[in-house]
Amino acid sequence: MTKILPTTSDNIANCITELIGNTDLLRINSLSDLTGCEILLKCEQQNPGGSIKDRAALQLVKDAVDSGQLKTGMTIVEGTAGNTGIGLALVAKAYGFNMLAVMPKGQAKEKEQMIALYDAQLLLVDACPFADPKHFYHTAKHLGERHADYWWADQFENTSNCKAHYLNTGPEIWQQTQGNIDALVSVVGTGGTIAGNSLYLSEQNPQLQTWLVDPHGSGIYHYFKTGKYQASGCSFTEGIGIMRSVENFRQAKINKAISLPDQDLVTISRELSQLDGILLGSSSALNVAGALYAAAKMGPGKTIVTFCCDLAERSYSKLYNPAFLKEKKIITNHENLASMLARYQTEPSSRVIEVNMAT
Numbered sequence: 001m002t003k004i005l006p007t008t009s010d011n012i013a014n015c016i017t018e019l020i021g022n023t024d025l026l027r028i029n030s031l032s033d034l035t036g037c038e039i040l041l042k043c044e045q046q047n048p049g050g051s052i053k054d055r056a057a058l059q060l061v062k063d064a065v066d067s068g069q070l071k072t073g074m075t076i077v078e079g080t081a082g083n084t085g086i087g088l089a090l091v092a093k094a095y096g097f098n099m100l101a102v103m104p105k106g107q108a109k110e111k112e113q114m115i116a117l118y119d120a121q122l123l124l125v126d127a128c129p130f131a132d133p134k135h136f137y138h139t140a141k142h143l144g145e146r147h148a149d150y151w152w153a154d155q156f157e158n159t160s161n162c163k164a165h166y167l168n169t170g171p172e173i174w175q176q177t178q179g180n181i182d183a184l185v186s187v188v189g190t191g192g193t194i195a196g197n198s199l200y201l202s203e204q205n206p207q208l209q210t211w212l213v214d215p216h217g218s219g220i221y222h223y224f225k226t227g228k229y230q231a232s233g234c235s236f237t238e239g240i241g242i243m244r245s246v247e248n249f250r251q252a253k254i255n256k257a258i259s260l261p262d263q264d265l266v267t268i269s270r271e272l273s274q275l276d277g278i279l280l281g282s283s284s285a286l287n288v289a290g291a292l293y294a295a296a297k298m299g300p301g302k303t304i305v306t307f308c309c310d311l312a313e314r315s316y317s318k319l320y321n322p323a324f325l326k327e328k329k330i331i332t333n334h335e336n337l338a339s340m341l342a343r344y345q346t347e348p349s350s351r352v353i354e355v356n357m358a359t
């Protein structure tokens with residue numbers, strides 16, 4: 001049965017979903033002092049499911065309940081690299097729905113385990129290109145279509161995803177920075193984060209620069225450069241990088257795009273853990289490397305906000321695994337932050353794509 005949730009009192013949350021959002025904004029001292037910019041990290045790992053995707057999960061479910069698509073006794077089904085599955089499993093439990101997550105094999109075991117701990121069903125499928133009908137996205141979609149009592153969340157095309165950020169994350173950032181924000185930097189999985197935040201924040205400040213940071217291997221950077229989606233490398237990051245245009249991403253207002261190698265996110269993860277005591281997951285480390293890149297190109301005096309997307313332990317078996325990194329020929333003491341900044345400052349400006357998104 002769908003649970004009727006009590007209303008909140010002032011200081012006590014009455015349901016786990018009420019703890020989603022209102023995350024802290026943290027100054028990254030090492031990078032801010034080095035660059036003369038204020039580089040700020042929105043701590044999305046503080047969400048109860050441990051990632052930014054809790055926000056999307058809650059909005060997707062709320063809107064589906066309100067529109068009557070998701071009813072008592074139904075099962076939520078979604079294809080996910082893991083974090084959306086965890087968020088949906090948490091929200092499903094709180095609201096009294098069943099949950100089935102379809103995940104590609106090879107993602108961090110910790111994410112599979114979390115989904116199981118929330119008592120959701122997990123269907124693992126072979127990792128394969130999007131064109132293959134057995135891809136996790138198509139598998140989840142077909143399950144949703146075949147069963148009348150399943151509701152497919154569709155985080156890529158369902159714009160409740162970016163709405164979560166337009167209604168909540170963006171306004172939080174605007175308030176926390178007191179409207180003092182020059183640049184927003186974000187990776188893209190579905191595009192919900194970059195779209196909702198860039199839309200809201202650029203409405204408040206039309207001068208805002210939104211920087212997209214893409215891992216090597218994702219097609220978006222290549223798409224902005226050439227008009228075609230094409231892979232150009234192979235990143236070990238999880239939950240980010242797309243090879244096709246999706247509705248949530250199409251809502252974004254992006255000004256600049258860069259692509260950075262895994263080596264840079266590894267370097268920055270080690271530097272921040274040593275200098276600031278901040279442990280980052282792989283997509284968050286790429287975000288922070290992107291923020292350093294934006295600072296290098298924009299110059300001192302700017303306020304740059306990016307996201308800590310999920311808990312660092314979800315990157316334990318790859319980003320923090322010496323054997324894995326050795327296999328990938330990535331070294332952990334490659335350079336320090338100062339030489340990384342100097343390198344970014346001297347990189348040709350043609351590496352940064354000027355984006356004109358017709359939204």
Ligand SMILES: Cc1ncc(COP(=O)(O)O)c(C=O)c1O
Binds near residue numbers: 053187281283
């Ligand atoms: C670890 C991680 N970082 C970043 C993202 C990207 O978020 P979005 O889907 O809003 O683009 C995801 C998406 O699943 C993710 O799992």
